[in-house]
Amino acid sequence: MIAFDASQKRPEFIKVRIRRQDGPGEKPYWELHQITYEPELNVISVLQRIASQATNSDGKKVAPVTWDCGCLEEVCGSCTMQINGRVRQSCSALVDRLLEDNEDELVLEPMSKFPVIRDLMVDRQRLFRALERVKAWVPVDSYYNLGPGERQLRDTQEQNYPLSQCMSCGCCVDACPQYKKIELKKEAGETDEAFEARKEAAYDESFVGPHAISQAMLFNNHPTGKALAGERLEALTGPGGIQACGNAQNCVAVCPKEIPLTTSIGRAGRAATMYKIKKFFDK
Amino acid sequence: MAVLQRVPTSTAKTVTDNTPETSFFLRNEFLIRRVHSLLGIVPLGLYMVVHLTTNASFLTGTETFQRAVYLIHSPGELLPVIEWALIFAPLVFHAAIGIWISKTGRDNSQQYKFTSNRRYMLQRVTGVVALVFLFFHILHLHGWFHAEFWIDGVRALGFANFRPYNAGSTLAMAMNGYIWPTFYLIGVLSCVYHLANGLWTAGITWGLWISPAGQGRASKICVAFGAILAVISLTAWWAAVAPGDKDIAEMKKVEDRMHKVALEAGFIADMPEKQWVIESEGESNSSDAKADDSAKSDDDGGEKEAENLELSSPDGSGL
Numbered sequence: 001m002i003a004f005d006a007s008q009k010r011p012e013f014i015k016v017r018i019r020r021q022d023g024p025g026e027k028p029y030w031e032l033h034q035i036t037y038e039p040e041l042n043v044i045s046v047l048q049r050i051a052s053q054a055t056n057s058d059g060k061k062v063a064p065v066t067w068d069c070g071c072l073e074e075v076c077g078s079c080t081m082q083i084n085g086r087v088r089q090s091c092s093a094l095v096d097r098l099l100e101d102n103e104d105e106l107v108l109e110p111m112s113k114f115p116v117i118r119d120l121m122v123d124r125q126r127l128f129r130a131l132e133r134v135k136a137w138v139p140v141d142s143y144y145n146l147g148p149g150e151r152q153l154r155d156t157q158e159q160n161y162p163l164s165q166c167m168s169c170g171c172c173v174d175a176c177p178q179y180k181k182i183e184l185k186k187e188a189g190e191t192d193e194a195f196e197a198r199k200e201a202a203y204d205e206s207f208v209g210p211h212a213i214s215q216a217m218l219f220n221n222h223p224t225g226k227a228l229a230g231e232r233l234e235a236l237t238g239p240g241g242i243q244a245c246g247n248a249q250n251c252v253a254v255c256p257k258e259i260p261l262t263t264s265i266g267r268a269g270r271a272a273t274m275y276k277i278k279k280f281f282d283k
Numbered sequence: 284m285a286v287l288q289r290v291p292t293s294t295a296k297t298v299t300d301n302t303p304e305t306s307f308f309l310r311n312e313f314l315i316r317r318v319h320s321l322l323g324i325v326p327l328g329l330y331m332v333v334h335l336t337t338n339a340s341f342l343t344g345t346e347t348f349q350r351a352v353y354l355i356h357s358p359g360e361l362l363p364v365i366e367w368a369l370i371f372a373p374l375v376f377h378a379a380i381g382i383w384i385s386k387t388g389r390d391n392s393q394q395y396k397f398t399s400n401r402r403y404m405l406q407r408v409t410g411v412v413a414l415v416f417l418f419f420h421i422l423h424l425h426g427w428f429h430a431e432f433w434i435d436g437v438r439a440l441g442f443a444n445f446r447p448y449n450a451g452s453t454l455a456m457a458m459n460g461y462i463w464p465t466f467y468l469i470g471v472l473s474c475v476y477h478l479a480n481g482l483w484t485a486g487i488t489w490g491l492w493i494s495p496a497g498q499g500r501a502s503k504i505c506v507a508f509g510a511i512l513a514v515i516s517l518t519a520w521w522a523a524v525a526p527g528d529k530d531i532a533e534m535k536k537v538e539d540r541m542h543k544v545a546l547e548a549g550f551i552a553d554m555p556e557k558q559w560v561i562e563s564e565g566e567s568n569s570s571d572a573k574a575d576d577s578a579k580s581d582d583d584g585g586e587k588e589a590e591n592l593e594l595s596s597p598d599g600s601g602l
Contacts, residue, residue: 085394175395177388177403205309207387239309243316246388247484248403250395252495262487263494270490276313 011037014095015057015105016046018065021116024123025185028116032057032105033065043083043090043098044069046106047120066119074256077169081120082109087174087254090120111174115183126182127170129200130208134235136215138225150223163218163264165257166211172251172261173209178244182206205239210251213242214264220271233275242268308383319380320485322373328478330370335471335512338519345451345534348522349541352450359552363429371427378414385410406480409473416470424457434556448542448551449559452534455526464524471516479509535559 013034021028034057035049044067051064067090069079074092083093084107098106114122140146152160173179182202186195216232219225236242242265251261308315337355341348358365385407392404421427426434426443437443444457458464483505486492492501526534542558545551 175391177391177400180387180389205305237313239305239312241313243313243488244387245488246384246403247399247487248388248397249399250391250397253395253397253399260495262498266487266490266493266498268490269488270493272313273317273490276317 010039011099011103013037014041014046014099016050017105017107018050018119019107019109020065020119021110022063023118024115025183031062031065039096041095043081043093043095043106043108044072044079046095047090047108066117066121068121075167077167080111080169080171080174082111082174083107085109087111087171089169089171089256092256111170113174113176113179113181114170115181124168124170125199126203126206127168127173127209127211129203130212131168131215133204133208134212134216134232135228136212136219138219138222139227140224152223156221160218160221162257162259163214166214166218166259167257168211169256170211171254171256172211175250175254176207176210177248177250178246179207179209207240207244208236208242210245210261210265213245213268214259214261217264217267217271230275233271236268237272237276242272245269315380316384317488319377319384320481320488322377323478323481324485326369326373327377328482331474331478332512332515335516335519339515339522341451341454341522342518345537346541348451349538352447353541353545353551356447356551356557359554371421374417378417381410381414402480406477406484409477409480412470412473413477416466416473420467420470423463424454431556446559447557448554449535449538451526452531452538453559454523455531455534458523464520467523468520471520472513475509475512475516479505479512482508 014037016033016035018031018033019028020031033050033053033055035046035053038045041049047065047067054062054064056062067079067081069091070076072079072091074089077089079090080087081090082088083090084098084102090108095106108120110116110120111122111124114124114126117123184195184199184202190198213236216236220229220232245265247262247265249262251265252259255261337348337351340351356362388403388407390404390407392400422437422442424443424445426437428434434443444453446453458467483498483502486501487498492498542551546553
C-alpha cells in the first residue's frame with residue numbers, strides 16, 4: 001500500500017479530460033468530467049466514479065464512458081490507455097501520483113495504434129495476430145507422452161523469464177514510431193469472413209511489433225520451442241518483420257514489465273543475419 | 284470520371300475476395316533494408332571519412348591537397364565509372380530507400396521525449412538534410428555528369444566549379460561568400476551525425492551489439508567517432524572557406540607549377556576540362572602550350588592574375 005500523507009493538502013475535485021468516441025470510425029471529441037477527490041484512487045476507480053455520475057463537468061447528462069479492464073493488478077493488459085500522454089495500464093496508474101505531475105487534470109485517451117471500439121476501449125486484434133505470425137508458442141500437442149523435456153540451463157532460464165512476463169498489453173507498439181495505426185472499414189456488402197480476411201492480410205504485412213519479436217526470441221530459446229526457430233525467423237524476415245524496427249527504443253522505455261525488448265530486437269537482428277546467410281549459402 | 288464511377292461496383296468484390304498481393308518492396312523489405320544499411324557504411328561512410336580527411340589535409344598546404352587530388356584523379360578516363368559505381372549509385376539507392384524508410388515511420392518524439400527517440404527522429408531529419416545537401420554539393424563542385432555539353436551547361440549556371448588540377452584554388456573560390464559556407468556547414472555536420480548514429484543503429488540491426496550495456500558502450504564509441512569526424516569536417520570546411528583572393532592567386536601559381544610537372548611525369552592524364560584557365564592568360568596553361576612560353580608569362584603575369592581573379596571566378600557568379 002502506498003503511504004498516504006494526510007498532512008499534505010489535497011484538491012477538492014479532480015478534473016478528468018477524456019477523449020471520447022461514440023463508435024468505430026467516428027469522430028473523436030474531448031469531454032471534461034469532474035469528480036470529488038478521494039485519497040488513493042487509481043484511474044479505474046476514477047472511471048467508475050465517472051460512469052456512476054454519467055454527467056460531464058457542465059452538468060449535462062452524457063452516456064457513461066466506456067473502458068476495458070480485467071485483472072486490476074497489471075497482469076492482463078486490457079486496461080491499457082494513454083494517461084497524461086503516456087501509454088500505461090489504468091489499474092496501476094495512481095491518481096495521487098498523477099496529480100503530482102499535473103495537478104490541473106487527468107487526461108485519458110484511448111491507445112493510439114488500435115481501432116477504437118468506443119471511448120477508451122480499443123480492438124487489439126493486430127497485437128495478437130502478430131503472435132500468431134511468429135508462432136509464439138511451444139509446438140506440443142499432448143497427443144502422446146513425450147517424456148520429460150530437455151533440461152534448461154540456469155542462464156537460459158534467467159534469460160527467458162523476463163520475456164515470459166509479457167502480458168500483451170500493447171504499450172510497446174503504442175509508443176513505437178514505426179508501428180502505424182491500421183483501421184479498416186467494412187465495405188458495403190462485404191461478408192464478415194471477407195472483412196476478417198482483408199484485415200488479417202493488412203495486419204500480416206505490417207510491422208509485427210516489439211512484443212512479437214521478443215516472444216519469438218523467447219520461444220526460439222526454449223528447448224522444445226526452438227523446433228520452430230526457422231519458421232519464426234522466416235516470419236521475422238518477411239514483410240513487416242524485424243527490419244521495420246527503427247531503433248527508437250521507445251518500446252523498452254514504456255514497457256510496464258520492464259522486459260528487455262531492445263535486447264530481444266538485437267538478438268533477433270543477429271539471428272536474422274545468421275539465418276539469411278545460412279539460407280543463402282546452404283541452399 | 285466515367286471510369287472511376289464504374290470501379291466500386293465491379294472491383295470491390297474482387298478486392299475483398301482475394302488476398303491483396305504483397306508489393307515488391309514489402310516482399311524484399313528485409314534484403315533491401317539490409318543493403319541500405321550496408322551501403323551506408325561501405326562504401327558511403329568509408330568514402331565520407333576518406334573525403335573529409337583528404338579535404339582537411341588542405342589546411343596543411345596547397346601541395347598536400349593537390350597531391351591527394353592527383354592521386355584520386357589518376358584513373359583518368361575511368362574515374363567517372365568508379366565514381367558512379369562506387370559512390371553515386373550507392374548514394375542514390377541509399378537516398379531513395381532512406382526516403383521510403385522515413386515514410387514508414389511517424390515521429391512521436393514530442394510525446395515520448397526519450398533520448399533514443401530523439402536520435403531516431405534526428406537520424407531521419409539529418410538524412411533528408413544530407414540528401415538535399417549532397418545533391419547540391421555534387422552539383423556545385425562536381426557537376427554529377429562528365430559529358431561536355433552537360434558540364435558546359437551547369438558551369439554556365441554557376442555549378443561544377445571544382446577543377447581537380449587546380450584543386451585548392453577552385454575549391455576556395457567556390458566557397459566564397461556566406462551562403463555556400465553556411466550551407467556546407469549544416470550539410471556536412473548533418474552527414475556526420477547521420478553516419479555516426481547510423482553506425483550505432485546498424486550495429487543493432489546486424490546484431491553486433493545486443494544488450495543495453497553493450498549498446499551503451501557502442502554508443503560511446505560512435506559518439507567519439509562522430510566527434511572526431513566533426514573536427515575533421517570542420518577543419519576541411521575551414522580550409523576551404525578561409526583563403527582570401529590573394530591566397531587563391533598564390534595557390535593557383537603552385538597548382539599550375541605542379542600541373543606542368545605532373546603532366547610531364549605522366550602522373551595525371553591530360554584533361555584540360557579539369558583545369559582552371561584564366562582567359563587573359565591565353566593558352567599559356569593549356570596542355571599543348573610550349574613550356575617556354577608559359578614560363579615567361581608566369582614571371583610577369585603574377586600581378587595581372589591576381590587582378591583577374593575577382594572578375595573571372597570559374598563559376599562566374601562570385602557566390
